[in-house]
Amino acid sequence: MTPLGPLLLLGFISGHLTLTRSAKILTVVLVGGSHYLLFDEISHILHESGHNVSMLVQLGNPRIKGVNYTGRNNSYRVISWSANEEYISSFNSWFLEQQKSFFEGSESLSTFLKFMGHLALQCELILGDTSLMDSLTAEQFDIVLIDAFNPCSFLVAEKLRARFLAVHVSNFWSWYLAGLPSPISYVPAARSMLSDRMGFWERLKNSAMFLGSWLTERMLYSQFDHTIRKCFPPGSQPVLSELYLKAELSIYNTDFTLDFPRPLLPNVVYVGGLLSKPARPLPQDLEDIILTAGDEGFIVVTFGSMLASVNLPVVLEQINAAFSQLPQLVIWRHLHTHWPSGVLPAQNVKLVDWLPQNDLLGHPKTRLLVTHGGLNSLMEAVYHGVPVIGIPLFGDQFDNMVRAEAKGFGLTVQVNQLQALGNAMATVIEDKRYKASALTLSHIHRSHPFPPRQRLVQWVDHIVQHGGRHLRPFGLDQPWYQQYLLDIILFSLAIVSLAVYIVTHLLKFAVGYLCSGGKLKVA
Known part of the structure; x- marks a missing residue:
């Protein structure tokens, strides 16, 4: 090794330690279900990477229904907040x-407007808890990671006057929150049920849906106007649309293996x-239960972390009847205590x-x-190369299944067409093209140069x-009419109109002059 070798090595180690210094990080998740699961994982990953992580979580909302899930032990610190029991009981009854x-x-x-109204009311209570907000402010977190689904997370970060990163738990359907350029010709609007391959009528529909989604977004987040007026002093009241764009980084819980480029x-x-x-x-x-499945294998059934307690005998009976037609074992996640007594699970169904x-x-x-x-x-199905049947129920699930179908590894069955479920499952299992597509997507996803965990940690460290x-485009600060060049277009139209006006009148003058034999008429 040359004399400079040890110095270079020492410099590299020193630089690496500087770049990966431990930071005080707050993660904020104020709704349950998959949002909580994702932020639990994010908080744990950042803790394992050496950061001092705390997670602000709202108790009382439906989080994880399951006797075996207790969250992380010996990992990040939990800061919990809860509304009063009377409100929690009322909200959970409505949500059920x-x-x-x-x-x-x-x-x-x-x-959904009523749901946003509930989130706004909960936000008013959180921001009004001076003990909680003062203690969080005193911690002086280096960075805050927030759940972009709930506007209250942005308001919490603003109240703390903290730098923040926005984590979008869904696909790119919330493009407007990050100011993403979205060419309507091949980027499908939220809930459009379109892929990126659109003909004329699909592009016409997509254009209308883009306008509709913009108007809907304004309606949804106007539910927080009263909360902002009450919890922030005049002169410093934030505008949500500006807060969305204030995020130093927008992190999306999706991947182009599944999403459209x-x-x-x-x-x-x-x-x-x-x-x-x-x-x-x-x-x-x-494992003993699975051994009974034999070579036919088994099917995994789950409708999410918050929908395992729904007691609807007619719907569950239809799904159960579809499973009874299949030779495979069915492992179905549903709470025994909420299973209707009048519905007998099929012989091949294990609840x-x-x-x-x-x-x-x-x-x-x-x-x-x-x-x-x-x-x-x-994403878990893609990772493991498993084909899917989707029964979308709300939110981005409809768009997610459009992507699964477009990628060729699944089929969608609408909840009001459950009579087709049995045939759809048999098709996906027996037609080897679905499994082949799922395996291809799995290979693509796993061969990404940097796995998602590494991407998350390195970007947060950065x-x-x-x-x-240095990553923020100036266009995010431009007025909308400048960003879309409307002022340039209007100016150009004015110049063209003026030129047409002048040329037209010159032509009229010339024609009149020629028709009069070259003599100008005097009034």
């Missing part, structure tokens, strides 16, 4: 009724697949309160995943060290 309506195929904008900005990254891991050995009792979904999908005898179309479930100003 909405879950039932999803299974009845009656999702509506008015329901589209343009991104330098301050937008994707980390889809954080919950996907190599399968671990199953508990012995579950469980909780299942290790990732480990089951990685089992060699897994033939199919039946899911509501949640993004985390689909922002902690250097901030995100």
Whole structure:
């Protein structure tokens, strides 16, 4: 080694330690279900990478229904907040009724507006808890990672006057929150049920849907106007649309293995697949059940972390009847205590309160995943090369299943067409093209140059060290009429109109002059 060798090595080690210094990080998740699961994983990953991580979590909302899931032990610190018991009971009763309506195929904008109204009320209570907010402010976190689904997370970060990163738990359908360029010709709008391959009428529909989604977004987030006026002093009241764009980095829980290719900005990254891991050995009792499946294998059934307690005999009976037609064993996650007594599970159906979904999908005898179309479930299916049947119920699940169908590894069955479920499952299991597509996507996803965990940690480290100003396009600060060149277009139209006006009048003058024999008429 040359004399400079030790110095260079010491410099490299010193620089590496500087770049990876421990930071105080706060993660904020104020809703449950898959949001909580994802932030639990993110918080744990950042803790394992050497950061001092705390997670602000709202108790009382439905989080994880399952006797075997207790979260992380000996990992990040939990800071919990909860509304009063009376409100929690009222909200959860309302939310359970909405879950039932999803299974009845009656999702509506008015329901989502009411849900946003609940989130706004909860936010008012959180921001009004001076003890909580003062203690969080005193901690002086280096960076805050927030759940972009809930506008309250942005308001919490603003109240703390903290730098923050926005984590989008769904696909790119919330493009407007990050100011992403979205060419309407091949980027499908939210809930359009379109792929990126659009003909004339599809592009016409997509254009209308883009306008509609913009108007809907304004309606949804106007639910927080009263909260902002009450919790922030006049003169410093934030505007949500500006807060969304204030994030130093926008992190999307998706991957182009599943999503459609589209343009991104330098301050937008994707980390889809954080919950996907190599399968671990199953508990012995579950492995014993699987042994009874034989060569036919088994099917994994789960409708998400918050929908395992819905008691709808008609719907469950239809799904159960479809399973009875198949030779495969069916492992179905549904709480025994909420299973209707009048419905007898089919002989090949095994009900469980909780299942290790990732480990089951990685089992060699897994033939199919039946899911509501949640993004985390689909990414796990992609990782393990398992085809899917999706029964979308609300939110981005409809769009997620459009992507699964377009990628060729699954089919969609609408909740009001469950009579087609049996045939759809048989088709996906027997037609080897679905399995082949799933395996191809798995190989693509796993061969990404940098796995999602590494992308997350390195980008967070980068922002902690250097901030995100150098990644932020100036266009995000431009007025909308400048960004879309409307002032240039109007100016150009005015110049062209003036030129046409002058030329027209010159031509009229010339024609009149020629028609009069070259003599000008004098009035």
